[in-house]
Amino acid sequence: MVALNIVEATNRAMAKDKSAGRPYVAVVGGGTSGIGSYAALELAKVHGEVGQAASRGLRVYILGRRASDTLLGELRAACPFGTFEFVQAKDLGLLKDVDRVSSLLIEKETAYSTQEGHAAKVDLLVASQGILSFGGRQDTEEGLEWSMAIGYYGRVRLVDRLLPLLTQTVSPPAVGHVAFVMNPQLEGDIVVDDLSLRNPKAFSLRNRGSHLAIFSTFYMEALAARNPGTLSLVHYYPGGVKSGIAETSNLGFFIRTMFRIALPLMRIVNVPEAESGQRIAFLGTTSVYPPSGDKAARKLPTGTSVSVGADGKVGSGAYRINYNDDSLKNNDKASKYRADGVGEKIYEHTQRAFQTVAAGKKFEE
Template sequence: MPSLAAVTASNASWKPAYIPVCVFVGGTSGIGEGIVQAVGRHTAGKAHIFLVGRNASAAQRILDALPASEGAVREFVECDLSLVASAKKVAADILARQGRVNLLVLTAGAISLESTITSEGLEKSMAVWYYSRWAFVDGLLPGLKAAQARGEDARVLSMLNAGKGKAFDVSDLGLKNPLAAVKGLGDLRETGAAVATYQDLLVQVRVLPPSSTGTYMPQGYAARHPTLTFIHSAPGPVNTPLYSVSTSAEVRAAGDAIHKATAAEAKTIQECGEHQLYAILNAPAGVSRTGPNGDDIGLESIEAKEGDVETLWVHTEGVIHGL
């Protein structure tokens, strides 16, 4: 497990000869903010940074604190991530203006005990945690490929809970039933484990060794674009406002308890940002899963059946392209 000093030194060695285009979906607070700060530090501000979310004032505070660099783009892009159409539009706008994307970092999420169906017919939490993330990868894929064609970094990180997934029900891929039945954080944690598997499959990790060699094979994005880098990360305990901003008193109270229980090991968002940037910059082409310190945790224990992987892909592609 690399130390904070080791990952910081490694990140400091990142000296791209170009100005990287970095898109942060959910970068206006928490871990996303920490990664933005790390990118700003290690590029001395020489990066085009797009913060996608809904909190304009928070985004401006973060952008204003980055090192100044002539010609660097600093932009907040408003987006309602509970609506896939909004995510698709923002991705298309960024692609049209920049033409290339070097880093796509997906950290958006919220915790709620209330289940709401959006105007698009999706469960709101799933729209934020999964469908909109998928839409950004899908929409910015041409930009990632364009960056790679120029000999530049082309990397995607989706952060949730790598290695903590569970099997899912193919008859309810939108998870409407379990989310509607949530009565407390225990239920939400169980459903969240299924979403963690979805994130494994978003970056497209294969479930079981399908060949006589016993090697793990990527599906979906990593299989279709094996020279790009796709990562699902687990940040571990981090001192973020994820729980404290919830409208649920139960969630806020649980967050207080969790923060107290993990105080000795929890990272600050700045520390976590360094470890997550290390994961982004050091993962090889193809698919990886990384842990709290940014190190590889392997592809074992992916909780899905072989046929279910393609079923989820077809379902998600249909949802995204149908909106």
């Protein structure tokens, strides 16, 4: 466990790192409420508390379906000198909408960076958009299962589309970080010969959860290997955190009511909102979560060490991290799939889905 005071001190130090010569830029998918909004708000508070004279500057893009004037007001109040922009999405479960939003975001950040006189760069991408679904299979118009489309395909498409800004070369050098908020602990058996779970017998709540988790880990490993020295990715379990996901998901009356009844009891063991936001911001600490092949000499915050990667190797560039910023124990089933080359199959499957949809066709694999 990384102590919260170390997390907070590290985030303050990052906020004051003026050697970068440019503002810290974060993108938060699903940032209008819940975990994403906590991350955005804590980034704003950290920079606001160190003050305009000490802060390197901050720019945060919030991606979501509906703008939250309350959240934007809180962000601007916490950091009056920061820039906070809402980028409206219609449906982040549709790849064509992810592409549209990504293009708009790249255009906005390029304009800002040109005006400021530096290359366009994203320092931290938080992918937290998602829904709860306990029913049967529902496909989007693009041929992807609805919950997987939002929780996996749409998220990794966002990462892919923003890779030019995440891996942008700047001076001094800076690594792009991705915080993929899901749950690596759901990794279990997957249906290797039916990755899309199209067979009704294969489609179950357990299989869908395992596919979401293992797909996320393996895709991040593939990206880390393909972008050595420039990209660090974390599959992050946030723990129990107050979230409005039950209200924004298409749940039946009974399940929605159960969530409302359970919520007061869950708060007893929940991770506090402010701590959750601070810990997600900490995932952008390059010395603790370095990219693969990192050869730079980096000073670690007191009380920390270089994290063990998802593949069991220290500093591998792709990490499975618990809510308290500890590395999660390597998963035996995932290790076997990795050894059998399933990770590459998942990456290729995902790329085929992207290419098929981009060509205007329905993905039917």
